[in-house]
Amino acid sequence: MQALETSPMTVPFINARPTPEMTAFQHPATHVFAVTSGKGGVGKTNAVANLAAALVLEKKRVMVMDADLGLANLDLFLGVSPQYTLADFFAGTKSLSDILTPTPLGIMLLPAASGIQEVTSLTDAQKIVFLTELDALAHDVDIMLVDTSSGISDTVTYFATAAQEIIVVVMPEPSSFTDAYALIKVLASAHREKRFWILANNVEGKRDAERLYDTLSRTALRFLNTSLDLLGWIPRDPELARAAAHGQLVVTVSPQCPSAQAFTRVARRLMHSAAAEAWEKGNVQFFFRRILAAHEKRAVRVINR
Numbered sequence: 353m354q355a356l357e358t359s360p361m362t363v364p365f366i367n368a369r370p371t372p373e374m375t376a377f378q379h380p381a382t383h384v385f386a387v388t389s390g391k392g393g394v395g396k397t398n399a400v401a402n403l404a405a406a407l408v409l410e411k412k413r414v415m416v417m418d419a420d421l422g423l424a425n426l427d428l429f430l431g432v433s434p435q436y437t438l439a440d441f442f443a444g445t446k447s448l449s450d451i452l453t454p455t456p457l458g459i460m461l462l463p464a465a466s467g468i469q470e471v472t473s474l475t476d477a478q479k480i481v482f483l484t485e486l487d488a489l490a491h492d493v494d495i496m497l498v499d500t501s502s503g504i505s506d507t508v509t510y511f512a513t514a515a516q517e518i519i520v521v522v523m524p525e526p527s528s529f530t531d532a533y534a535l536i537k538v539l540a541s542a543h544r545e546k547r548f549w550i551l552a553n554n555v556e557g558k559r560d561a562e563r564l565y566d567t568l569s570r571t572a573l574r575f576l577n578t579s580l581d582l583l584g585w586i587p588r589d590p591e592l593a594r595a596a597a598h599g600q601l602v603v604t605v606s607p608q609c610p611s612a613q614a615f616t617r618v619a620r621r622l623m624h625s626a627a628a629e630a631w632e633k634g635n636v637q638f639f640f641r642r643i644l645a646a647h648e649k650r651a652v653r654v655i656n657r
């Protein structure tokens with residue numbers, strides 16, 4: 353953050369929304385979903401990995417980015433131990449294509465290393481190289497899922513505001529609910545995000561999910577003037593817990609179990625959302641244009657201070 357504020361630079365492609373004409377000349381849109389939560393341990397990583405697997409089974413080309421820079425563990429669920437990570441990329445020793453790791457299921461993984469710096473402390477130059485290389489990789493991708501850490505860190509708000517869609521994972525327990533609300537509040541008020549998908553996880557069933565969603569969405573509408581959409585729900589499923597304990601995905605090891613079926617339903621919903629929004633919002637560069645636009649605004653505020 354410091355480096356950005358003291359050395360602002362002019363970014364040539366600063367418009368957050370590409371025009372339809374621009375989009376028409378670019379490769380088919382890659383849709384970016386950031387998966388986040390207020391509280392830790394509510395099932396984000398399992399959701400990202402299982403949704404990615406379900407999307408691949410639906411013949412989508414999927415890339416996942418592990419943006420949990422504190423506790424990266426997406427690689428475990430995807431059955432790989434990457435040789436290089438985003439830390440090597442940001443150290444300048446590897447390109448993104450060097451670190452992009454194919455997984456047995458066909459999901460492409462951009463792995464994170466635990467304990468690397470906050471993304472917001474990267475320089476603009478590093479971010480532009482990231483943008484350019486990621487856009488080249490995204491030519492072969494339909495949907496990108498970003499697994500973030502929990503809570504309200506700079507890195508979380510950074511990836512969440514940059515993605516086209518924000519998915520907030522919530523469990524039916526008071527602390528998960530209040531922390532989700534706190535995160536939505538920050539994203540809606542400080543970052544002007546207007547659209548949130550709620551993924552109710554670890555619920556008893558549809559009614560439990562709808563109750564959780566209704567309470568959260570009524571609160572957000574009343575106090576934040578923000579409307580939430582229910583993306584779907586994943587039942588509490590011992591089969592998922594068992595698979596997770598072995599670093600496995602229910603979608604592949606127990607496709608008939610209730611949580612696996614639910615992930616498939618949610619994946620189809622994501623596909624429809626991505627298809628409906630593709631023209632409106634453009635491709636993966638949207639993700640990074642927004643990151644760069646946010647820097648520019650911050651830099652201008654610092655100059656005018």
Ligand SMILES: Nc1ncnc2c1ncn2[C@@H]1O[C@H](COP(=O)(O)OP(=O)(O)OP(=O)(O)O)[C@@H](O)[C@H]1O
Nearest residue numbers: 392393394395396397398502554587588589593596
């Ligand atoms: N639907 C579910 N049914 C049963 N258990 C679940 C379900 N969802 C998540 N869990 C349990 O919660 C654990 C934590 O899940 P996961 O690691 O995906 O959470 P996370 O949000 O990524 O955590 P962190 O914030 O630490 O990154 C899983 O290992 C699993 O045991």
Ligand SMILES: [Mg+2]
Nearest residue numbers: 396397398420
């Ligand atoms: Mg996680």
